[in-house]
Amino acid sequence: MQFKHPELLYALFLLIVPILIHLFQLRRFQKVQFTNVKFLKAVKLQTRKSSQLKKWLTLLTRMLLLACAIIAFAQPFIPNTEDFNEAQETVVYLDNSYSMQATGKNGSLLNEAIQDMINNFPEDEKISLFTNTQTFRNTSLKALKNDLIQLEHSPTQLNYDALFIKGKELFSKDKSSSKNLILISDFQQKNNPITFETDSTINLKLVQPKSTLVSNVSIDSVYIANSNSETLDLNVKLSNQGEAIDNITVSLFNDDVLLAKNAVDISESSEATFSVSNNAVINGKLVIEDAGLQYDNSFYFNINAKPKIKVLAINENTDDNFLKRIYTDDEFEYNSFKINNLNFNLIPDQNLIILNELESISDALKTALISFKNDGGYILTIPSKEANLNTYNQLFKNINLPQYNSLSSQQKRITTINYNHPLLANAFYSKVTNFQYPKVESSYSFSSNANSVLSYEDGNAFLVGSDGIYAFSSALNDENSNFKNSPLIVPVLYNIGKQSLKLPQLYYTIGQPNSIAINAALGQDDILTLGTPENSVIPLQKTYSKTVVLETQEYPENAGIYEVKNKSEVIQNLSFNFNRTESNLSYLDVKNTANISVNESLATTINDIKSSSTINALWKWFVIFALVFLIIEILLLKYLK
Numbered sequence: 223m224q225f226k227h228p229e230l231l232y233a234l235f236l237l238i239v240p241i242l243i244h245l246f247q248l249r250r251f252q253k254v255q256f257t258n259v260k261f262l263k264a265v266k267l268q269t270r271k272s273s274q275l276k277k278w279l280t281l282l283t284r285m286l287l288l289a290c291a292i293i294a295f296a297q298p299f300i301p302n303t304e305d306f307n308e309a310q311e312t313v314v315y316l317d318n319s320y321s322m323q324a325t326g327k328n329g330s331l332l333n334e335a336i337q338d339m340i341n342n343f344p345e346d347e348k349i350s351l352f353t354n355t356q357t358f359r360n361t362s363l364k365a366l367k368n369d370l371i372q373l374e375h376s377p378t379q380l381n382y383d384a385l386f387i388k389g390k391e392l393f394s395k396d397k398s399s400s401k402n403l404i405l406i407s408d409f410q411q412k413n414n415p416i417t418f419e420t421d422s423t424i425n426l427k428l429v430q431p432k433s434t435l436v437s438n439v440s441i442d443s444v445y446i447a448n449s450n451s452e453t454l455d456l457n458v459k460l461s462n463q464g465e466a467i468d469n470i471t472v473s474l475f476n477d478d479v480l481l482a483k484n485a486v487d488i489s490e491s492s493e494a495t496f497s498v499s500n501n502a503v504i505n506g507k508l509v510i511e512d513a514g515l516q517y518d519n520s521f522y523f524n525i526n527a528k529p530k531i532k533v534l535a536i537n538e539n540t541d542d543n544f545l546k547r548i549y550t551d552d553e554f555e556y557n558s559f560k561i562n563n564l565n566f567n568l569i570p571d572q573n574l575i576i577l578n579e580l581e582s583i584s585d586a587l588k589t590a591l592i593s594f595k596n597d598g599g600y601i602l603t604i605p606s607k608e609a610n611l612n613t614y615n616q617l618f619k620n621i622n623l624p625q626y627n628s629l630s631s632q633q634k635r636i637t638t639i640n641y642n643h644p645l646l647a648n649a650f651y652s653k654v655t656n657f658q659y660p661k662v663e664s665s666y667s668f669s670s671n672a673n674s675v676l677s678y679e680d681g682n683a684f685l686v687g688s689d690g691i692y693a694f695s696s697a698l699n700d701e702n703s704n705f706k707n708s709p710l711i712v713p714v715l716y717n718i719g720k721q722s723l724k725l726p727q728l729y730y731t732i733g734q735p736n737s738i739a740i741n742a743a744l745g746q747d748d749i750l751t752l753g754t755p756e757n758s759v760i761p762l763q764k765t766y767s768k769t770v771v772l773e774t775q776e777y778p779e780n781a782g783i784y785e786v787k788n789k790s791e792v793i794q795n796l797s798f799n800f801n802r803t804e805s806n807l808s809y810l811d812v813k814n815t816a817n818i819s820v821n822e823s824l825a826t827t828i829n830d831i832k833s834s835s836t837i838n839a840l841w842k843w844f845v846i847f848a849l850v851f852l853i854i855e856i857l858l859l860k861y862l863k
Contacts, residue, residue, distance in 0.1 A: 230296040240284050276858065283855040290848035298840040311399050313350045313392045314339070316370075317407035319379035320517045320804035324408065324433035331431045335406045336370045338824035339363065350392040354380050359392055375517065377800040378733045379410070386418045386426070397423070404429060404827055411808035418818065427819045427827050428812050437464025438514030439488060440805040441472075441521040444728060449500055458494045458508055458521070460486065463807040474498075475507040503527050505783050505795055518805045522783050522797035523728040529741060530555040531723040534572040536564055536587075538606060540579040540699055544706045548715045566590050570767060574600040574722035579697050582610035588617045595621045598766045600690040600722035602715075607664060607697050621691050624670040624683075635659040636684045636705065638677035644688070645675055645717050660708035665696035676710065685714065692718060724769065729797040732781065738772040740786055742793050751787045752778070752796070758787070774798075 316339075322332040343349065345364040352358070354376040358366055380388070389403045406429040409416065418426060439462050447457040458472055466489040474481045474496050481504075484494040498504060504525040512519050533549045535542050535558040542558050549556040557568070561580060569575065569590045577583070583591075595601055601621065605614065607629065615625040637659050640646065659679075667682050674683035675692070685694050698705050705711055724739030740750060750770050751758040762773040778784055781800050786793045813820045821827045 228296060230292060233292045233295075234289060236292070237285050237288060240281055240288070279858050280855060283851045283858065287848050287851035287855065290844045290851060294841045294844035294848060296841075298844070300840065310402065311350075311393055311396075312347070312402045312404065313352075313389045315380075315385050315389055315403075315405045315407070316351060316353050316373075317379060317405075318353045318355065318373055318376050319407075319410075320375050320377060320515060320800065321379075321408055321410050321806070323375060323515045323517060324435040324438075324807070326431050326433055331408055331433060332373070332375070334431055335429070335824055336373065338828070339370065340367060342825045342828040352388060352392065354378060357392075377517075377804065379407075379804070382409070382412065382416045383418075386421075390419075390421065390424060393424070401425065402427060404824070406431070406824060408433060409810040409812050410804070410806055411810055416810050416812065425819075427821070427830070429821055429824045429827050430809070430812050431824075432822050433807070433809075435514055435807060437462070437467070438518075438805055438807055439463075439467060439470055439510060439512040440515070440518035440802055441508050441510060442802050444506075444508065444521060444523050446728070447495065452500055453497050454500045456496045456498060456506075458484075458496070460488055460492045460494065460510070461802075461805070462488045462490055462492075463514070463805065470510060470512070473509045475509065476502075476504045477507075498525070506797070507783075514807075515805060517781075517800055518802055520781065521729070521799055522781055524726070524783065524795045524797045525728070526726065526794045528553070528725065529723070531574065531719055532572045533557070533574045533576065533719055533722075534559070534568060535576045535578050536561055536580065537578045538580050540606075542578055544698075544711070545576065545578070545715070548712060549719055554719060561587075569594050570597065572599060573768075574602065574719050577601070577603045579604050579606040579699065581606050581608050583613040583617050588613070588620070591617060592620045595691060598690070598769055600718060601692070602687075602718055603693040604698050605666060605694065605696070607702060609666075611666075618693070622689075623691055623693050624668040624672070624686060626666040626695075627669060629664055629666055631664045633661060633663055634665060634678040634680065634682075634684075635661045636676050636708075636710070637679040638674075638681075639710070640675055640677070643673070643675050645692075645721070646713065658708070660703065660705040660710065662696040662703040662705070664702060668693075668695060675714065690722065724771075726794065726796055729799050730774070731801050732778065732798050733801055734775065736772075736774045738774065738796065740770045740772060740793060741768065742770050742788060743768055744770060744788065748788060750793070752784050753787075754782070754784060758785075 316332075316335060318332055322335075323330050325331075326334045328334050328337070340363065343363045346362050348360055348362060349366075350357075350359045350361070351366060353373065356369070356373075358369070385405055386403070389405070393401045393403075401423060402425045404427045409428070409430050439460060442459045442461050444456055444458050447455040449455070456474075460470070460472070466487070468487050469485045470488055472484045472486065472494040474483070481498070482496050484496060486492045486494045502525065504523075506523040506525065508521040508523070510519050530551075531549075531553060532555045533545075535545050535556070537558060537560055545558070546556060559565070564587075566586065570593070572594070575591065575594060591601060603614070603623075605626065609626070611626045611628075617623075618625050662684070665678075665682075665684070668686055671677070671681065671683045671686065673686050673688040675685040675687065677683050683695060685692060687693060696703055696705075700706065723741070726738055726740070730736045730738065742750065744750070744765055749760055750763055750772065752761050752772065752774070753759055759777055761777065764771040764773075772786070778798050781798055783795050783797050785795055812818070819827070819830070821830075
């Protein structure tokens with residue numbers, strides 16, 4: 223038994239007072255003369271014995287009464303556990319990812335956890351709390367209450383392996399305290415199994431609230447499937463967690479204007495298709511009606527005005543009709559000049575420059591091309607059979623291309639396609655292993671075959687390049703090669719042209735690193751802003767002569783359509799969406815995690831922690847005993863004769 227105020231036990235020394243009064247009482251018996259002395263002597267002897275017994279009993283009850291009162295004020299108790307005297311530290315992780323939008327018994331899983339914290343934690347108890355987005359160290363629930371009520375969902379979740387490490391850092395260095403780490407999450411099924419570091423100094427407790435949600439449909443992505451001069455087809459990919467659903471409606475909006483609706487049946491996945499004008503500027507929003515998670519029911523995308531890609535071909539005495547057929551007027555602004563008639567002032571304004579079988583590259587052209595490349599321009603080199611290799615290699619050395627070696631007159635077939643090269647990403651529906659191999663009559667070899675796009679049967683490269691700088695190893699005229707007639711020429715040259723102007727994607731994902739090229743020529747002190755009419759920020763950006771590359775990751779925080787502005791001028795719009803990984807309704811079975819306490823309710827976990835620091839209070843019993851002895855004393859004084 224222990225005492226909350228043991229210093230009050232010194233008052234037990236007061237018990238000596240009634241003893242002293244009893245031993246040294248001042249009242250004495252007085253003799254009274256009666257006539258019948260013999261009878262009175264017997265009565266006197268009997269009365270003395272009764273009086274002594276009554277006094278001793280009264281003394282005992284008074285001492286017990288006083289002792290019980292003193293002990294009651296000292297507040298005795300019995301601790302429930304052996305570690306009662308240890309100081310308690312509590313750190314709580316509260317998962318506020320979008321998967322916690324799932325409904326539980328009393329609202330969303332996140333709201334259930336917040337209410338359990340508010341209702342069960344003492345307001346003034348010191349705790350530390352961290353979520354996926356915020357950290358509160360050594361505070362109290364009273365100070366946290368408003369932050370908890372206003373807590374918003376996060377598109378990302380901390381890695382499970384990192385939770386224990388971060389929670390451990392929030393504890394003090396006091397080795398004598400009892401440390402309780404509570405992890406509240408639905409524990410979604412991730413790629414790796416859940417593991418926690420073993421630490422005997424920390425009591426790890428998992429709280430996994432159970433969701434009543436059995437189905438969830440989400441919009442995963444949108445892409446352009448087909449396009450022509452008049453229309454393009456938008457394909458919307460949907461996924462479903464749970465039982466198959468019939469006739470789920472997908473609505474397409476341009477700003478707030480409803481453009482079209484489509485209904486699809488979905489089991490695990492499905493697609494809805496919309497046809498829109500190819501020349502329309504669309505601030506798109508796709509919406510489905512689903513009772514599951516709400517964050518994945520909307521999806522934003524943008525189709526902005528498409529500027530024509532500027533392609534400049536510099537020729538010697540070679541036919542460039544094959545280039546004109548690829549770089550058509552609907553997408554490209556194609557210009558072609560003989561080297562002697564070239565206006566060098568046109569070079570900085572281009573997106574792609576093609577050196578078409580030049581016999582040599584002058585110093586002036588080399589300087590202009592190096593500046594053009596450093597400013598983000600694309601260069602494609604088609605060598606001449608009579609090329610001055612020294613002038614070519616001087617240029618290649620400055621633009622990081624492998625240099626040409628001597629010309630070989632051996633006939634070679636082009637047999638290998640590097641499908642993993644960024645130039646050919648999504649260019650083919652499947653890998654083609656057997657096709658009509660184009661050939662060349664003569665070719666140069668490269669000093670390195672790294673970054674090859676197409677290769678000969680002997681392993682040497684036919685086309686090499688990366689980061690917008692490409693070179694063929696052979697002339698493409700009809701006398702030297704039939705590559706012009708090969709189906710490979712269109713995807714190769716078309717993709718080089720398309721990639722030379724980095725147009726924004728249909729949408730970007732929040733929380734992932736994004737590099738977004740904006741076609742804008744800014745003044746020396748000008749910067750671009752990204753935001754809404756109400757709020758905007760200045761993202762990280764790299765400025766070139768014709769473009770500005772914006773870099774985003776953590777911003778924006780919310781899905782939607784955002785304006786890119788130069789001062790007050792809106793240049794274009796960008797769309798951002800949350801990652802769809804939180805749409806998964808598969809959860810880990812954490813109950814099988816060894817040596818870890820697991821509960822479905824935070825209230826149960828908090829009560830378990832409280833039970834290790836609670837007591838059985840005994841002061842009420844001593845108050846009762848004091849009252850009992852008081853009653854006994856009254857009865858003794860009244861009825862004991």
